[in-house]
Amino acid sequence: MSAVEYDGVTVEIDGTSIIRDASLMVDSGEFLGVIGPNGSGKSTLLRCVYRALAPSSGGVRIDGHDVRAVSMRENARRVAALTQSASLDFDFTAAEVVATGRLPHRELGAAARARDREVCAAAMATAGVEMFADRVFTTLSGGEAQRVLIARAFAQEPNVLILDEPTNHLDIRHQFDILGAARGRGVTVVAALHDLNMAAQYCTTLAVVLDGTIACIGPPDELLTAANIAEWYGVGAYVVTHPRTGVPQIIFDDQVPQAISEEEHS
Numbered sequence: 001m002s003a004v005e006y007d008g009v010t011v012e013i014d015g016t017s018i019i020r021d022a023s024l025m026v027d028s029g030e031f032l033g034v035i036g037p038n039g040s041g042k043s044t045l046l047r048c049v050y051r052a053l054a055p056s057s058g059g060v061r062i063d064g065h066d067v068r069a070v071s072m073r074e075n076a077r078r079v080a081a082l083t084q085s086a087s088l089d090f091d092f093t094a095a096e097v098v099a100t101g102r103l104p105h106r107e108l109g110a111a112a113r114a115r116d117r118e119v120c121a122a123a124m125a126t127a128g129v130e131m132f133a134d135r136v137f138t139t140l141s142g143g144e145a146q147r148v149l150i151a152r153a154f155a156q157e158p159n160v161l162i163l164d165e166p167t168n169h170l171d172i173r174h175q176f177d178i179l180g181a182a183r184g185r186g187v188t189v190v191a192a193l194h195d196l197n198m199a200a201q202y203c204t205t206l207a208v209v210l211d212g213t214i215a216c217i218g219p220p221d222e223l224l225t226a227a228n229i230a231e232w233y234g235v236g237a238y239v240v241t242h243p244r245t246g247v248p249q250i251i252f253d254d255q256v257p258q259a260i261s262e263e264e265h266s
């Protein structure tokens with residue numbers, strides 16, 4: 001059984017097909033990177049998993065359960081999402097924001113248990129935000145706030161972590177830390193990523209979304225060729241091999257008239 005399964009998902013908004021007939025299976029423990037140009041449909045695809053959007057046809061299953069057939073609360077025990085549009089206008093402290101990640105696990109109205117507090121403290125340590133615990137969330141910088149929201153997603157202890165551009169606002173140190181922490185949790189991760197070099201380093205599989213359809217699915221070293229990058233993004237590139245890990249790494253060059261891969265170049 002797949003951890004996440006899209007079965008013929010079509011999303012129509014105001015009569016326009018934003019996603020067309022998307023099918024995809026993500027195995028338990030896999031780190032799937034969803035890549036593709038701006039406006040291609042990555043966020044829309046992700047929103048169907050955490051029920052921010054209902055497909056017009058087809059469905060999404062988590063651990064074999066259709067996400068629309070279970071309660072929001074039950075879905076939230078399985079899926080945590082870091083979204084692009086998370087805005088919190090209340091004067092919550094960072095620790096209070098993280099604590100909301102435990103709500104799906106608590107009985108209605110029940111107080112936080114010792115374990116809830118332990119999980120939140122560990123999540124804040126993993127995201128490196130313990131020092132912001134008492135800060136009002138809205139006073140944090142973009143990167144600090146992003147890490148608090150990541151801590152909240154970790155505190156939710158989901159089987160499936162949905163990350164929509166998780167490295168937005170993060171400096172390079174925190175990009176490594178957060179993607180490494182997501183991978184290190186051993187859960188299934190589905191992440192929309194713009195940074196193809198980070199995607200190559202952390203993702204086991206990539207799904208490429210082009211104009212509302214999943215154009216291809218495969219491991220980074222198969223998909224991240226110069227020819228594909230030119231086709232998907234209209235940018236030339238040299239693709240080299242990371243000297244330590246062996247994964248593809250991309251040096252973009254908008255002046256390269258025709259994309260060349262390392263093999264073609266040598």
Ligand SMILES: Nc1ncnc2c1ncn2[C@@H]1O[C@H](COP(=O)(O)OP(=O)(O)OP(=O)(O)O)[C@@H](O)[C@H]1O
Pocket residue numbers: 013014018036037038039040041042043044045
């Ligand atoms: N509520 C909506 N109403 C109208 N159009 C929408 C709506 N939501 C998304 N779209 C359109 O659907 C397309 C896909 O949007 P989506 O946000 O999924 O793309 P994306 O690949 O995540 O883009 P980006 O890389 O810029 O974040 C875009 O053209 C967007 O304008």
